[in-house]
Amino acid sequence: MATSWDNSYSLGIRVVDDQHKKLFEMIDAFYDQISKSSDIKPIIALVKGLKEYAKTHFSAEEMIMKKHDFPGFIAHKAKHDKFIEKAAEYEDKLMKGAILLPSEIVNFVKTWIVQHIKIEDRSYSMHMEKIDVKKNYL
Numbered sequence: 001m002a003t004s005w006d007n008s009y010s011l012g013i014r015v016v017d018d019q020h021k022k023l024f025e026m027i028d029a030f031y032d033q034i035s036k037s038s039d040i041k042p043i044i045a046l047v048k049g050l051k052e053y054a055k056t057h058f059s060a061e062e063m064i065m066k067k068h069d070f071p072g073f074i075a076h077k078a079k080h081d082k083f084i085e086k087a088a089e090y091e092d093k094l095m096k097g098a099i100l101l102p103s104e105i106v107n108f109v110k111t112w113i114v115q116h117i118k119i120e121d122r123s124y125s126m127h128m129e130k131i132d133v134k135k136n137y138l
């Protein structure tokens with residue numbers, strides 16, 4: 001099941017929305033790869049790529065949240081850290097030759113990201129709306 005971007009995911013913060021779109025594209029590429037081949041090598045590369053890009057994205061969000069004193073910063077960052085930990089764990093297991101279902105990995109990533117955007121990311125976005133700084137990020 002590919003994930004397509006639609007406006008319900010938009011937070012109205014340009015840099016964040018663009019990064020979320022890119023994450024969705026990476027998830028789509030993951031599903032494409034699974035449907036094409038059962039080769040594990042490209043799967044490892046996809047997990048690694050997603051993990052690295054998620055790090056970049058999380059850092060960007062954390063900078064924005066800190067800059068605007070988002071009160072939920074610590075809890076939000078903890079969720080980011082946990083996701084990276086989990087992705088690193090998948091990568092590690094795959095590299096050690098463990099038999100993991102790529103579809104389980106990508107389903108986890110997709111579900112996590114969708115929920116995270118709709119709940120946690122929306123929450124700091126609403127804070128920014130409240131203090132009226134979103135106009136700086138259009």
Ligand SMILES: [Fe+2]
Nearest residue numbers: 020061117121
């Ligand atoms: Fe995000």
Ligand SMILES: [Fe+2]
Nearest residue numbers: 061116120121
């Ligand atoms: Fe986030």
